[in-house]
Amino acid sequence: MEALAERLSQLDSQAEGAIRVVMFYDTLMRRRVDLPALTRASAGLAECVAGVRLHGTGREIRMSPDGRPAPAAPASTSAPVTLDDEEIGTVWLERPGVARPLDEMVVDRLAIAVAAVVERYGPARSTMADPALVELVVSADSDEAARARALRLLGFPADVPVRAVAVRSARPLDRVATLVCPARVVKAAPLADVGVILATSLDPAAFPADVHAGIGTAGPPDRSWREARTALRFAGDREPVVHFDALGALALLAYVPPDLARDNPDVTAIARLGGDDLRTLDVYCAAGSLRRAADLLHLHHSSVARRIEQLGRALGVDLTGPDGIMRARIALAVWHLVS
Numbered sequence: 406m407e408a409l410a411e412r413l414s415q416l417d418s419q420a421e422g423a424i425r426v427v428m429f430y431d432t433l434m435r436r437r438v439d440l441p442a443l444t445r446a447s448a449g450l451a452e453c454v455a456g457v458r459l460h461g462t463g464r465e466i467r468m469s470p471d472g473r474p475a476p477a478a479p480a481s482t483s484a485p486v487t488l489d490d491e492e493i494g495t496v497w498l499e500r501p502g503v504a505r506p507l508d509e510m511v512v513d514r515l516a517i518a519v520a521a522v523v524e525r526y527g528p529a530r531s532t533m534a535d536p537a538l539v540e541l542v543v544s545a546d547s548d549e550a551a552r553a554r555a556l557r558l559l560g561f562p563a564d565v566p567v568r569a570v571a572v573r574s575a576r577p578l579d580r581v582a583t584l585v586c587p588a589r590v591v592k593a594a595p596l597a598d599v600g601v602i603l604a605t606s607l608d609p610a611a612f613p614a615d616v617h618a619g620i621g622t623a624g625p626p627d628r629s630w631r632e633a634r635t636a637l638r639f640a641g642d643r644e645p646v647v648h649f650d651a652l653g654a655l656a657l658l659a660y661v662p663p664d665l666a667r668d669n670p671d672v673t674a675i676a677r678l679g680g681d682d683l684r685t686l687d688v689y690c691a692a693g694s695l696r697r698a699a700d701l702l703h704l705h706h707s708s709v710a711r712r713i714e715q716l717g718r719a720l721g722v723d724l725t726g727p728d729g730i731m732r733a734r735i736a737l738a739v740w741h742l743v744s
Contacts, residue, residue: 448468450511451500487520488520542626574616584611
């Protein structure tokens with residue numbers, strides 16, 4: 406293997422070199438090498454540091470040509486690792502100076518080889534998981550032994566609390582999961598009409614703006630999933646990502662019977678408002694002041710004041726004081742939950 410790498414580095418013909426790169430990786434695949442061996446061989450071939458990262462497990466491997474630890478450097482050439490149309494990881498070279506002509510081909514073949522190794526040794530390394538396993542983890546009806554086994558099969562450590570996230574998005578669920586949890590174990594699966602993401606930690610700020618998500622607290626997965634679904638019901642365009650623990654007492658509104666909620670006079674009055682009026686009222690209740698609401702709506706504060714006065718008359722609520730704002734905010738939240 407080392408002799409082949411040495412011969413490749415001495416080739417003058419780029420076309421012949423490309424063929425030799427393909428042969429090099431074909432040889433590695435026939436030998437059924439694992440990821441560390443594959444990365445080490447790639448570093449020797451490229452004569453620079455090579456790296457592999459798997460999104461689903463957070464595993465990262467970096468190898469220098471001599472097998473010794475090397476200071477991290479920016480990637481000079483990289484490629485995604487794709488398995489079953491899902492991006493499951495990244496491979497790269499860290500070459501000081503100018504990239505060599507065959508570097509792109511090396512990382513492309515390395516990416517293909519990594520996908521083959523992952524597929525051979527277990528599809529659970531991908532972000533998308535078996536929905537049946539995920540449902541076993543988050544279901545309130547699962548016994549603890551079955552839940553623990555399902556978590557192990559998904560790749561989660563036994564002693565680390567898992568956080569559940571409920572997601573509504575037109576984006577592929579695996580892409581959303583790897584965005585919010587790029588370097589640790591993360592699993593995702595569709596359950597009924599909502600997506601579920603399981604992770605030990607995540608970055609809420611990394612959710613794309615068009616994704617609505619509810620985030621449960623870290624702890625028992627069934628409780629976290631129940632909290633996540635509740636939080637998702639409060640998510641909207643103004644606040645697309647909602648943490649359950651930030652709802653406080655507002656979370657209790659999710660348990661009000663829908664028929665009882667719709668019959669409430671304040672909720673009925675909210676339901677009669679148009680889109681612009683609803684947005685104005687929502688922003689005003691969240692901002693707590695006319696001037697702050699005017700800044701958020703990009704309007705003059707006197708214009709917002711006239712709108713709020715008209716909305717107060719329509720609702721039969723004094724919106725100039727804290728009690729009226731609180732009443733309108735609760736009515737808005739309940740209307741959002743049952744609409």
